[in-house]
Amino acid sequence: MRNPNYDRCRVSLKEIIQSQDFFNSLNETEIDLLCEMTTLHCYGENFILHYENNHTKELLFLVSGQARAYKIDKHDNEIFLYYIYENSMISEISDLKATTLYAYSNVELVEESQILKINYKRFKEKFLDENILCQALTQEIVKRSSQLQSLINREFIFDAVSKVSMMLYDDLEMFNKLKRHDISLMLHIQPATLSRVLSRLKRNGIIDIIHGRVAIKDEGALCEIYKDKIDD
Template sequence: MSLQEVISSIDFFNELSQEQVKKLSEISRINSYPQNSILYYESDINNSLMFLVSGLIKIYKVDKFGNEIFLYHIYKNNMISELSSINTNNIYCFSNAEFIEDSIILSIDFVKFKEEFLDKNILTSKLMEALLNKTHQLQCIINRELVFDATAKVAFMLNQDLDMFNKLKRQEVSFMLHIQPETLSRVLKRLSRNQIIEIENSIVSVINKEALVSIFKGIGI
């Protein structure tokens, strides 16, 4: 795809006219990254507003003992950048970003983007929506780490990200949710026994969504 076609394929820009897409393409570029490469590290500073065109990114932090703490995944067609302010020309990175798959990134000169679009009240509502989604994502992380017990953590992931749950190995899921593999196994067996989920050839399907949601609904939500 051409640069303009890539821009048009991202939902964030679907309200732009062809002329605006062309203008945006003049301050943008596309970069490809291999699996397991790093996009940025915590405390890095850049001046590009980034979107994931294709692939998958893992966002994580590292504690003082060098242990990796998983935060969330970024899927294609989503904004990557973590903006704390639009009144500065720099974008600060508050976590680490690693590519889980071969990926393509759309990078936009943030200073020129503000001048050509945001300052003219173009895409401001889209940016606000993207930032609010990231705030909600942070709230989910707080719930997962500080409020939810093991059963609520598993139920929440099955409800929110079933495809990823089935894609990963059980040990990887345990690592993401910060619970022991044995605990994950017990929770899945209990959910299956209660006819909330069904497991066939290690693939989980939800058969009682209402009961699944009730496990975590109201707990810090």
């Protein structure tokens, strides 16, 4: 006998899939097919979804919550890559011929989150190999490429002022959520340097700091600081 909660759970899963931008081009039949290969999971803060260099058979999407991607260098130092926000694909697809996925980074949840796990082999056969969702996948690849370009700029081109300015402009909410020490580690600058940069930006009328929280007063000027560094 079918579990009486089965249909309710299935409807819930279907609604969650429909809420994700990646799948909004699918018709009713395709969404039902996707439900058959998908499960929903809830994990707490600091849960590691996968480690770098691991292979996995599941395609992951972040429904709600937040995650961060990072790598570990040869000296066991953590290198922050980027944050992953809700309504986003977590996994990286770099080889459309492979039936498993390769993790290029560690991914850790920074708050309680809901995760969609999709059987990648079936997903590839029923969707990607049939040229369904290929455009959505291309958009995700472009977005990931942009994140990696920002990483290159941050690590190899930007000075401390540019690093802080870019983070304030791109992710003010996260900047205000984190401790200053954690921000310094992420940006690979000294805490004292971070304080000097914030004081300089405030003195120039670009930001304000109210009860420890940063507010942007001149977005254009803030953006120009790191855009000029890219153009040099």
